[in-house]
Amino acid sequence: MESVQAIKQRFGIIGNTPALNRAIEKAIQVAPTDISVLVTGESGVGKESIPKIIHQLSHRKHNKYIAVNCGAIPEGTIDSELFGHEKGAFTGATQTRSGYFEEADGGTIFLDEVGELPLTTQVRLLRVLENGEFLKVGSSKVQKTNVRIVAATNVNMFEAIQKEKFREDLFYRLSTVDINLPPLRERQEDIHLLFRKFASDFALKYKMPTVKLSENAVQLLVKYRWSGNIRQLRNIAEQLSVLEQNRTVSAETLRNYLPTTGNNLPAVIKQTKAESDFSSEREILYKVLFDMKSDLNDLKKLTMELMKNGNTKDVEKNNESLIQKIYGNPTNDDIAFEEHDDNESDFLSIPEHTTPPVIENESITDKYHFAEEIEEEETLSLQDKELELIKKSLERHNGKRKLAAAELGISERTLYRKIKQYDL
Numbered sequence: 406m407e408s409v410q411a412i413k414q415r416f417g418i419i420g421n422t423p424a425l426n427r428a429i430e431k432a433i434q435v436a437p438t439d440i441s442v443l444v445t446g447e448s449g450v451g452k453e454s455i456p457k458i459i460h461q462l463s464h465r466k467h468n469k470y471i472a473v474n475c476g477a478i479p480e481g482t483i484d485s486e487l488f489g490h491e492k493g494a495f496t497g498a499t500q501t502r503s504g505y506f507e508e509a510d511g512g513t514i515f516l517d518e519v520g521e522l523p524l525t526t527q528v529r530l531l532r533v534l535e536n537g538e539f540l541k542v543g544s545s546k547v548q549k550t551n552v553r554i555v556a557a558t559n560v561n562m563f564e565a566i567q568k569e570k571f572r573e574d575l576f577y578r579l580s581t582v583d584i585n586l587p588p589l590r591e592r593q594e595d596i597h598l599l600f601r602k603f604a605s606d607f608a609l610k611y612k613m614p615t616v617k618l619s620e621n622a623v624q625l626l627v628k629y630r631w632s633g634n635i636r637q638l639r640n641i642a643e644q645l646s647v648l649e650q651n652r653t654v655s656a657e658t659l660r661n662y663l664p665t666t667g668n669n670l671p672a673v674i675k676q677t678k679a680e681s682d683f684s685s686e687r688e689i690l691y692k693v694l695f696d697m698k699s700d701l702n703d704l705k706k707l708t709m710e711l712m713k714n715g716n717t718k719d720v721e722k723n724n725e726s727l728i729q730k731i732y733g734n735p736t737n738d739d740i741a742f743e744e745h746d747d748n749e750s751d752f753l754s755i756p757e758h759t760t761p762p763v764i765e766n767e768s769i770t771d772k773y774h775f776a777e778e779i780e781e782e783e784t785l786s787l788q789d790k791e792l793e794l795i796k797k798s799l800e801r802h803n804g805k806r807k808l809a810a811a812e813l814g815i816s817e818r819t820l821y822r823k824i825k826q827y828d829l
């Protein structure tokens with residue numbers, strides 16, 4: 406078995422981070438089997454070398470290796486690209502064509518950005534993975550193929566499954582073995598190494614002396630977030646190699662090449678920022694809750710006072726500060742409203758009761774219950790409201806789900822799920 410170092414040399418892979426070595430080791434181990442492999446990692450981390458390693462170290466290496474970027478093929482043609490089509494299957498299908506699964510028989514197919522596959526294609530793919538069978542588009546003749554699949558994705562597949570964009574059964578089929586490549590920001594010891602390699606490649610390519618980084622520039626490079634990972638680092642090395650007259654690049658110069666917007670803020674700053682964002686959001690929520698609680702207490706106090714004494718001027722006077730606190734100062738709008746309402750110019754309008762009701766009085770207890778009922782009604786759970794909306798919409802459309810789904814702004818599939826969930 407070839408060593409990790411030898412493989413790195415053979416496939417031009419730079420770096421020595423344990424996570425990278427582990428990923429390569431895993432690829433070497435699974436290569437001789439036919440196990441499906443899912444390569445995961447952010448965009449630009451170097452996922453494309455893994456299926457190449459797997460193919461080259463397998464018994465399939467003399468047969469075809471086909472790399473397909475699932476995200477780049479239009480939805481309308483992907484089935485035909487992968488599985489071929491019969492003559493006349495659709496407008497423009499003037500002759501029978503074989504797809505990648507037929508061509509790569511005995512070899513390996515790399516499905517890059519597999520998370521982008523349309524659901525209908527996912528069904529076909531599942532069938533090939535399960536028993537090697539597939540149908541050309543427009544054909545009913547089952548064909549057989551023997552293809553090893555390596556797939557890659559930079560999207561969170563669990564999220565895709567949850568959103569019903571990716572089939573769970575297919576996911577488990579594809580990811581018998583998962584090989585994860587870490588983002589560059591987690592491979593800080595490799596960053597300068599990679600930069601030096603790229604700088605020397607571009608020096609050769611453009612026939613110029615190699616660009617170097619000052620010590621501070623190296624620090625900046627290592628701390629940067631690299632949301633585009635190795636692909637982005639390579640681009641920046643190329644730009645510097647071509648554009649910088651001074652072949653020793655300072656931190657100030659380098660900074661001009663590093664975007665500081667979006668996800669590309671330096672890693673450290675980004676992390677603390679995200680944390681403080683979260684905690685300040687939480688703080689605001691706490692504050693709102695505390696304020697609400699305190700308002701509620703004030704209101705309780707005031708209500709008690711009103712129940713005891715009725716809405717007399719005394720109550721208003723004794724609780725002036727409380728009333729101010731709860732209702733604030735009148736704004737111009739409030740005053741205008743009050744004037745229009747023909748009330749007294751006093752901004753506070755607590756309903757007038759001339760005779761002070763007595764506590765324990767039945768009418769009060771009644772009112773109290775009534776108030777509680779309203780409150781309960783208002784806190785009807787969201788689920789109940791949703792159920793109500795769905796029911797009404799279905800009634801309006803005589804049970805036609807398509808129309809109801811359109812009215813509710815959800816997919817038919819989601820509506821179907823909800824109908825099952827609520828047992829409608």
Ligand SMILES: Nc1ncnc2c1ncn2[C@@H]1O[C@H](COP(=O)(O)OP(=O)(O)O)[C@@H](O)[C@H]1O
Nearest residue numbers: 417418419420448449450451452453454635636
């Ligand atoms: N470890 C590495 N050493 C050298 N070059 C690398 C390494 N990893 C990735 N690259 C280069 O970075 C670029 C992006 O890699 P790629 O495999 O296309 O990323 P992904 O498929 O994960 O988006 C390619 O030019 C690739 O050659």
Ligand SMILES: [Mg+2]
Nearest residue numbers: 449452453517
């Ligand atoms: Mg890629």
